[in-house]
Amino acid sequence: MTDDHRSGCPINLSLEVFGDRWSLLIIRDMIFGGKRHFRELLRSEEGISSNILADRLKTLTEFGMLTKSADPSHKQKAIYSLTEKAIALVPIMAHLGAWGRRYLPVSEELSIRARLMEEGGPELWERFMDELRAEHLGPVAKPSEEISVRRALRSAYEEVVGRKTMQREPDEPSG
16 A cells, blocks of 8 residues: 555545445445355455455455454455444445435345435444444444344345245246
């Protein structure tokens, strides 16, 4: 990482860190999908190539958005963790999702989490960030007794996918 920047503008500097689509999608998959390994991130719906993924993971690590460590469950794997800098993007991700839902042709199943994040507002975002801190940074706060935010978002997504699948399947012939 160099000290050469186009300008000292905070928006410019932020975009230099995560301004390409792949970096934000990697962070999205780690935040909302719980993905922590290279192979999991490679299976992103958007189809990132392995060389671009490796480059973006390296860049995000250099910028202090992620850390990389040996996976204790498998000697040949690395595990990536979000840092506080990346976890602090949760409200921004919520706003991006809300904006996309409002102005772009989103699918119901891929926008349900954005809707729930928007409806849950700052209180939900804070709970989610606390969960992410416990998962990625270690137990820094007392775990909540409530259902995890990620689990609730995942359940809502699976419910929409299941309903849409049922609507598409033709009725079984009665016999």
